Amino acid sequence: SREATPSRFQTPGILADWVEVEGPYETLVEEFLRHELEFLLVEENAAVQSGISLLRDRSAGRSTFLLFGGNPAGNDERYQAARAEALREDPSLVPLKQVIHISKDYAAAVEEALPHLSAAFVTSSFDRAVQLGRQFPQLVFLSPDGDVVRGRLVSGGGKPAVGHLTLKREVRDLQRKTGVLERSIAGQQEKQEVLQQAINGREQSLLEVRQNAQELEKNLFATDLRLKQILNELDRLGQRQNLADLELQRTE
Numbered sequence: 001s002r003e004a005t006p007s008r009f010q011t012p013g014i015l016a017d018w019v020e021v022e023g024p025y026e027t028l029v030e031e032f033l034r035h036e037l038e039f040l041l042v043e044e045n046a047a048v049q050s051g052i053s054l055l056r057d058r059s060a061g062r063s064t065f066l067l068f069g070g071n072p073a074g075n076d077e078r079y080q081a082a083r084a085e086a087l088r089e090d091p092s093l094v095p096l097k098q099v100i101h102i103s104k105d106y107a108a109a110v111e112e113a114l115p116h117l118s119a120a121f122v123t124s125s126f127d128r129a130v131q132l133g134r135q136f137p138q139l140v141f142l143s144p145d146g147d148v149v150r151g152r153l154v155s156g157g158g159k160p161a162v163g164h165l166t167l168k169r170e171v172r173d174l175q176r177k178t179g180v181l182e183r184s185i186a187g188q189q190e191k192q193e194v195l196q197q198a199i200n201g202r203e204q205s206l207l208e209v210r211q212n213a214q215e216l217e218k219n220l221f222a223t224d225l226r227l228k229q230i231l232n233e234l235d236r237l238g239q240r241q242n243l244a245d246l247e248l249q250r251t252e
Contacts, residue, residue, distance in 0.1 A: 009042075009047055009050035009051045009054055010042075010043075010047060011040050011041055011042055011047070011051070012041050013040075013041060014037065014038050014039060014040055014041065014164065015036060015037050015038070015039045015041060015066060015106070015110065016037035016038065016163070016164030016165060016168065017164075017168075018041070018102060018103040018105070018106055019037065019100060019101070019102050019103075019165065020100075020101045021099055021100055021101070021165055022099040022101075024099075025094075025096075025099040025100075025122065026165050026166065026169065027146065027166070028122065028142055028144070028145075028146045029096070029099070029100060029165065030163040030164070030165045030166060031146040031148075031163075032096075032120070032142060032146065032148060033114075034163060035064070036114055037163065037164050037165065038063075038064070038164070039063075039064045039065065039066040039113075040063050040064070040065045040066065041065075041066050041068055041106060042065045042066070042067055042068070042069075043067070043068060043069035044067070044069050045067070047065075048065045048067065051063065051065055052065075066106075066109060066110070066113050067109065067113075068105065068106045068108075068109035068110075078115070078138075079115070079118050079119040079138065079139065082119070082136050082138050082139050083095070083118070083119065083139065085136070086121065086132060086135075086136050086139055089132070089135070090123070090124075090128070090132065092123075092124055093121040093122070093123060093132075094121060094122040095118075095120070095121055096117055096120035096121060096122060096142070097117055097118060097120075099122070100117065116140055119138065119139045119140050120139070120140040120141075120142060121139065121140070121141050121142070122141075122142050122144070123141050123142065123143060123144075124144070125143060125144065126143040126144075126145065126147055126156075128141075128143075129141040129142060129143045129147060129149040130149050130154065132149070133149035133150060133151055133152075133154070134151070134152070137150070137151030137152070138151075143156070
């Protein structure tokens with residue numbers, strides 16, 4: 001767990017650490033749940049009290065703590081009828097709960113603490129969101145650009161800021177790219193080792209060839225020297241034969 005201080009306060013992180021959103025809806029969900037994604041997860045009341053004391057002591061502002069310990073109170077059925085009617089009215093609606101995946105350790109607590117997740121839908125357009133918002137004021141409708149419609153209330157505008165989910169995705173992408181790069185480097189190192197072994201083998205072969213060449217040169221030199229000795233010996237024998245022939249002629 002993540003310890004904020006040496007005191008009793010402990011937290012597994014903020015809610016965003018344990019939430020995954022399907023790619024096309026990431027920015028939309030991040031805008032809709034910007035504050036909720038920063039909720040600090042704690043298991044018991046003592047941790048909440050410790051956290052609040054810590055914030056006060058350090059004048060660090062305020063935080064919202066989401067208690068995930070204990071048994072959930074049960075499913076909230078207040079939106080079920082309206083949800084079913086809205087889906088019959090527009091089957092293209094995407095329930096927000098279907099694109100948000102929360103760690104099973106915290107899912108029940110989040111569903112209990114954030115009942116509007118069960119009441120939220122992604123619509124096909126801003127106009128459709130406003131139309132359905134007037135028709136089903138107890139539900140929440142989001143346009144593809146992240147505008148939020150709650151009955152007569154409509155919020156939107158501005159450029160989406162980079163939030164926790166975006167940072168998580170960027171970190172994952174960076175880790176993936178780093179992994180690919182590391183594997184590529186490892187592959188290049190393996191190729192380099194194989195090439196170095198081949199070079200070492202060629203160098204050894206070249207050394208052996210040079211040694212054989214030197215040995216052949218020595219043998220050739222020795223053979224040439226022996227040949228000269230034989231020729232000299234033949235020349236002397238020829239001279240002795242000539243002398244012998246002259247002596248033989250004199251005696252006759």
